[in-house]
Amino acid sequence: MLIFENILLALNGLRANKTRSLLTMLGIIIGIASVITIMTVGESMTASLTSEMSSMGATNVTIGVSMKESAYMTDESGRSFNSGPHRTEMTDDDYIDADMLKSLQTYFGDKIENIQKTASVGSGTVQYGGKTSAVNVSGVNNDTLEAAELTMKAGKLFTDRDQESAKKIAIVSDYMLNEVYGADVNDVEEYLGKQISVVMNNKFYHYTIVGIYEYDESNETYSFESTTSTSLYIPLITGFNELHTRERYNEVTVATVAGINLDDFMVEIEDYLNEVYYRNNDNFEVNCYSLSSMLESMTEMMSTISVAISVIAGISLLVGGIGVMNIMLVSIQERTREIGTRKALGATNSSIRMQFIVESIVLCIVGGVIGIIIGLIAGSIAAQKLAEVDATAPINGIILSVGFSVAIGVFFGYYPANKAAKMNPIDALRYE
Amino acid sequence: MDREPIIDARGIIKRYYIGQPNELEILHGIDIKVYPGEFVAIVGASGSGKSTLMNIIGVLDKPTEGQYYLDGVDVGESDDSELSNIRNQKIGFVFQTYNLISRQSALKNVELPMLYGGMGSRARTRRAKELMAMVGMEERMHHNPDELSGGQKQRVAIARAMGNDPAIILADEPTGALDTKTGRMVMDIFHKLNEEHGKTIVLITHSPSLAEETQRILTLSDGMIIGEREGRGHANI
Ligand SMILES: Nc1ncnc2c1ncn2[C@@H]1O[C@H](COP(=O)(O)OP(=O)(O)OP(=O)(O)O)[C@@H](O)[C@H]1O
Ligand SMILES: [Mg+2]
Numbered sequence: 001m002l003i004f005e006n007i008l009l010a011l012n013g014l015r016a017n018k019t020r021s022l023l024t025m026l027g028i029i030i031g032i033a034s035v036i037t038i039m040t041v042g043e044s045m046t047a048s049l050t051s052e053m054s055s056m057g058a059t060n061v062t063i064g065v066s067m068k069e070s071a072y073m074t075d076e077s078g079r080s081f082n083s084g085p086h087r088t089e090m091t092d093d094d095y096i097d098a099d100m101l102k103s104l105q106t107y108f109g110d111k112i113e114n115i116q117k118t119a120s121v122g123s124g125t126v127q128y129g130g131k132t133s134a135v136n137v138s139g140v141n142n143d144t145l146e147a148a149e150l151t152m153k154a155g156k157l158f159t160d161r162d163q164e165s166a167k168k169i170a171i172v173s174d175y176m177l178n179e180v181y182g183a184d185v186n187d188v189e190e191y192l193g194k195q196i197s198v199v200m201n202n203k204f205y206h207y208t209i210v211g212i213y214e215y216d217e218s219n220e221t222y223s224f225e226s227t228t229s230t231s232l233y234i235p236l237i238t239g240f241n242e243l244h245t246r247e248r249y250n251e252v253t254v255a256t257v258a259g260i261n262l263d264d265f266m267v268e269i270e271d272y273l274n275e276v277y278y279r280n281n282d283n284f285e286v287n288c289y290s291l292s293s294m295l296e297s298m299t300e301m302m303s304t305i306s307v308a309i310s311v312i313a314g315i316s317l318l319v320g321g322i323g324v325m326n327i328m329l330v331s332i333q334e335r336t337r338e339i340g341t342r343k344a345l346g347a348t349n350s351s352i353r354m355q356f357i358v359e360s361i362v363l364c365i366v367g368g369v370i371g372i373i374i375g376l377i378a379g380s381i382a383a384q385k386l387a388e389v390d391a392t393a394p395i396n397g398i399i400l401s402v403g404f405s406v407a408i409g410v411f412f413g414y415y416p417a418n419k420a421a422k423m424n425p426i427d428a429l430r431y432e
Numbered sequence: 433m434d435r436e437p438i439i440d441a442r443g444i445i446k447r448y449y450i451g452q453p454n455e456l457e458i459l460h461g462i463d464i465k466v467y468p469g470e471f472v473a474i475v476g477a478s479g480s481g482k483s484t485l486m487n488i489i490g491v492l493d494k495p496t497e498g499q500y501y502l503d504g505v506d507v508g509e510s511d512d513s514e515l516s517n518i519r520n521q522k523i524g525f526v527f528q529t530y531n532l533i534s535r536q537s538a539l540k541n542v543e544l545p546m547l548y549g550g551m552g553s554r555a556r557t558r559r560a561k562e563l564m565a566m567v568g569m570e571e572r573m574h575h576n577p578d579e580l581s582g583g584q585k586q587r588v589a590i591a592r593a594m595g596n597d598p599a600i601i602l603a604d605e606p607t608g609a610l611d612t613k614t615g616r617m618v619m620d621i622f623h624k625l626n627e628e629h630g631k632t633i634v635l636i637t638h639s640p641s642l643a644e645e646t647q648r649i650l651t652l653s654d655g656m657i658i659g660e661r662e663g664r665g666h667a668n669i
Binding site: 002005009012013016337338340341342343344345346347348349350351425426429 | 487490492493512513516517519520521525527531533534535536544545547548549592595596
């Protein structure tokens with residue numbers, strides 16, 4: 001009951017001294033906000049990666065070409081630079097090519113379910129009669145198409161013959177048909193066999209529609225562009241033909257058979273490919289990663305960042321706590337007569353002590369809550385901008401922050417409150 | 433008077449700066465007895481020690497030497513929390529400077545002694561409203577002290593002093609900061625508390641005419657009681 005009165009009193013005081021209270025809370029606000037921000041980002045990224053892992057390809061291994069670490073040198077000031085005549089641009093020889101993939105199949109066939117290959121042709125627009133729709137054109141093999149788990153509304157996926165003969169055919173989205181031709185998305189059958197024109201880099205490309213899939217917004221990664229860009233699939237070799245290159249990849253995805261040890265397998269692939277194909281390459285090599293290895297390295301990275309942020313947060317919380325103590329001492333000095341009066345009216349030392357500890361706690365909790373709100377906002381913006389994932393609130397972090405605020409309030413409020421409690425009533429009343 | 437005194441102070445000495453070269457003795461051994469239901473005035477020159485004595489009577493301060501029995505209890509033996517309880521239950525203070533707590537409404541101020549006495553919130557508010565009505569302040573209950581005139585503040589302070597229905601009201605120059613007319617109104621409230629509610633009242637005042645309205649007048653000079661006589665009383669003015 002007394003506590004309730006004290007909380008009301010403290011909130012009143014806070015409202016009466018808005019600027020002063022806000023400045024006092026600043027350290028706590030900054031400390032809590034930075035912790036919540038980093039936790040929101042971490043939680044969001046982990047949540048999105050985890051859901052990605054469970055929905056698709058937990059057994060997938062991505063093989064990618066990357067620059068050799070030995071290509072970098074570090075000077076004495078710690079800057080890293082590219083030493084000697086090294087190249088950073090990939091040339092035709094540096095890519096993963098069809099031979100390498102074929103030998104992978106030969107050596108590791110029993111562990112490989114399939115290899116998903118993609119030729120990223122580019123982004124363009126489908127145009128007809130003044131209407132346009134943005135598309136991403138990719139040459140894909142049938143394994144990639146199957147992994148995409150498209151819901152077909154009409155037509156079918158490519159046949160092996162379609163792939164082999166590199167036909168100029170396409171699988172398009174109902175969304176695109178609606179945008180360009182005003183198609184009813186529930187009745188697209190009539191568009192099968194239709195010829196479409198895609199403009200990429202000021203050039204026209206023509207394809208015949210053989211399949212129409214249902215566009216699913218949630219499958220697309222978050223983008224800041226206002227226009228929706230849907231995928232337009234063409235046969236793999238058709239893709240390379242449009243690019244005017246031979247079959248080559250800077251990245252392929254290998255689906256593995258269930259039950260093998262992914263980490264061991266990744267090392268085997270790296271060792272094999274680097275030994276056989278990249279030994280004499282000064283600049284590039286292949287690296288394997290899986291979603292679980294990415295998750296692991298991200299968790300590692302997050303914990304490193306967390307430690308750094310925690311140190312900053314710890315310092316600002318300490319400074320904030322000292323600020324709270326300082327303002328409580330000032331407040332007690334200012335209210336010496338009030339304390340004397342309360343004692344004259346029968347307040348015990350412990351009720352005076354409680355009044356000021358509650359005031360200090362309220363100050364810290366309000367600061368903490370402001371910090372949490374700022375942290376959640378900053379964290380979700382950061383999560384979207386940096387990682388393009390939806391924000392997840394770090395519940396543990398929020399509970400911890402409130403608890404921490406209370407602890408700071410008690411710890412830094414105790415000394416001033418005790419000082420107030422021990423005041424001699426008559427000295428306090430006579431204080432000018 | 434065959435009843436036991438409610439205030440019984442014997443040989444009260446108060447010194448400051450004890451053990452230092454400038455040691456100062458303010459009260460030189462004061463004996464004072466006040467009986468239940470009495471209305472006593474303390475008068476004397478400025479600096480004579482009236483407030484010092486009053487604070488000792490109100491157990492806000494401790495005498496350097498001497499015994500003080502309040503309602504039969506030797507308060508020299510009491511610890512801090514017992515003294516808080518005595519101040520809360522047996523004594524109501526009225527100060528010259530009102531000492532209302534800003535940022536809290538008049539009503540909340542009146543509730544304070546009851547809050548510290550552990551009274552429940554409904555009972556507290558009900559009694560505080562009655563007390564505000566008693567001093568004619570029911571219109572201004574929800575105003576903050578800084579929105580009240582001096583006389584109004586002092587009436588709120590008197591209502592607050594009455595919070596736990598204490599036996600004793602101690603008032604240190606309660607009309608000192610008020611004009612004659614407002615002072616009159618405050619004084620009438622004290623008479624009412626004394627006559628209708630049976631409160632024992634000790635009043636410090638610089639006004640001879642107000643002192644005259646009480647039943648007994650003690651004159652203090654340089655830390656000693658140099659005179660004691662009967663006042664004319666409320667009925668005879
Ligand atoms: N804490 C203290 N330390 C030192 N001296 C004090 C202290 N408190 C009071 N005194 C001294 O005690 C003397 C009596 O003070 P007190 O306040 O009791 O006078 P008073 O009779 O109430 O005067 P007034 O009518 O002006 O209120 C004064 O000389 C004052 O300086
Ligand atoms: Mg005085």
